[in-house]
Amino acid sequence: MLKPMSCKLLVIGAGPGGYVCAIRAGQLGIDTVVVEALRPGGTCLNIGCIPSKALIHAAEAFEAAKAAAEANNPLGISASAPVLNLAKTVEWKDGIVARLTGGVAGLMKKAGVKYVSGTARFENGETVIVATDMGEQEIHAENIVIATGSVPVEIPSLPFGDRIISSKEALKLSEPPEKLVVVGGGYIGLELGTAYAKLGSQVTVVEAAPRILPLYDAELSAPVARRLAKLGVEVLTSTKALGLSPDGASLRVESEETARSLPADKILVAVGRKPHFEGLGLEELAIxxxxxxxxxxxxxxxxxxxxxxxxxxxxEPMLAHRAMAQGEMVAEIVAGHKRAWDKQAIPAVCFTDPEIVSVGLGPEEAKASGREVKTAFFPFAANGRAMTLQSEEGFVRVVARADNHLILGIQAVGAGVSELASGFGLALEMGARLEDLAATIHAHPTMGEAVPEAALRALGKALHI
Structure with missing residues (x-):
């Protein structure tokens, strides 16, 4: 065993929450140690948020190149038919990941954080044993933060391996599968399924719920469903995945009306994620x-x-930005600061095509809370910037109290609307009202102009619709 270590704060996991907690603690002069089995950045930087968005961007670029090769391109652009080298795309994606993970490692070092590479296991509430390449490392800590992240949920009848893959393997393929079946119509399955459809795969989505994106309301998910249809993606809702066919070449599915087999070169199982506690020794703790x-x-x-x-x-919500905010807060609490979780809203973004962003309450959620509400939306079909981007699908929607016009939620679906999430979150955190949104001058021409327009419409003062 290596020489024992001791510290004031031990962070288990260097994902978004863990590394932010460690950096902030280091900045505050706290003796901090981080334990991580893989590279810094966790799932988000290495095999989740960042690499998936890189793949999505590459797919969009490839689709645009294909559109330029079509006759009668409305933009007057012509080009030869594009050729995809997915292996090179993955190499580019891995380069981005390496830059970011290296940057995180540098920031922790700058903050004076000690980094231990290995797998942690609790011995008791003050001691952790880390299995490293050099042997076991014992670490004693006054405070310990569990920031171990999550892993994909596995379906017993569809264990990962060979042609059955998780989102992790989907981001490493050297070529698009000819036939891809996606089990799970949530945001992970649809983000990756849409990307591969644009890269040339024949994609089928299997969702057990009556519609895709069940965590978003039907008004928000409808534009995504229409886009999937245009891309040639077959969507099977109210359908359950049963398992592989006897020859292993197809996925057996079943709905109330029928049972069928779906030929598949790869089957992406994306039915959710669960906290990662395997081997951590939580049974040694009284939590x-x-x-x-x-x-x-x-x-x-x-x-x-x-x-x-x-x-x-x-x-839930299993979101990197929530973890970051929690990590920063805990570091300051350990440093003796008075902090508590009092966030009004946490933005949720779905990077489908079109994108979806939701902050706060939707219309039905607001009504279910017993409030009388005002709701209005402004379509991008009436937005000049959206027209110039060939992105008229979607809208911005506001939800506010009927009595004092306090904003309860803002949602949007459309091209690039993820970039509006910050403004939506700020409006809710600052306690904005419809009048505040309506009176705030938004730059023209931008997609963001739909925000005050939606507020004006809720106030009965619509200008551009």
């Missing part, structure tokens, strides 16, 4: 669980003194 995840209070404290949990380990 409370809520289903699969760790129960925490408004300071991310577990039931055991000195033990915190952040990010995906604490359940």
């Amino acid at each position: 409370d669980m809520e289903g699969r995840h760790i129960r925490v209070d408004d300071r991310c404290r577990t039931a055991m003194r000195g033990i915190y949990a952040i990010g995906d380990a604490t359940g």
Whole structure:
């Protein structure tokens, strides 16, 4: 065994939550150690958020090149038929990942954070044993943060391996599969399924719920469904995946009306994620669980003194930016600052085509809370910038209290609307009202002009519709 270490703060996991917690703690002068089995950045930087968006961008560029090769291109652009080298695309994507993970490592070093590469296991509430390449490393800590992230959920009848892949393997393929079946019509399955459809795969989506993107309301998901149809993606809703056919070449599915087999070169299983606790030794701790995840209070404290949990380990919403905010907060709490979780809204973005962004409450959620609400939307079909981008599908929608016009939620679906998420979140955090949105001058011509227009429409003062 290596020489034991001790520190004031030990962070298990260097994903978005863990590395932000460690960096902030280091900045505050806290003796901090991070343990990570893989590269810094966790799932998000290495095999999730960043590489998937790189693949999506490459797919969009390839689709645009194909459009330029078509006759009668409306932009007057002509080009030869493009050829895809997916292996080179993956190499480019991996380069971005390497730059970001290297940057995170540099920031932790700059903040004075010690980095231990290995797999952590709790011995008790103050001691962790790390299996490293050099042997076991014992670390004693006054405070420990569990930031171990999450892993894809596996379907028992469709275990990962060979042609059955998770999102991780989907980002490493050297060529687009001729036939790709996506099990799960949520954001991960549709983001990757859409990308591969643009790269040339014949894609079929299998979703057990009555419609795709069940976590978003039907008004938001409808434009995505229409786009999938235009891309030639077959969507089977209210349909369950049963398992492989006897020869292993097809996926057997079943709905109330019929049972069929779907030929597939690859089957992407994207039915959700679960906290990653395997081998962590949580049974050695006196903490409370809520289903699969760790129960925490408004300071991310577990039931055991000195033990915190952040990010995906604490359940939904499993979002990198939530984990980052929690990590920063916990670092400051350990430093003695008075902090508590009081966020008004956490943006959720779906990078489909078109994109979806939702902050706060949707119309039905707001009504279910017993409030009388005002709701209005402004379509991008009436937005000049959207027209020039050939992106008229979608809208911005506002939800506000009927009595005082306080904004309860803002949603949008359209090309590039993920970039509007920051403004939506700021409006809710600042307690904006419809009048505030309507009176804020937005630059022209931009997609963001749809925000004050939606607010004006909710106030009965629509100008451009």
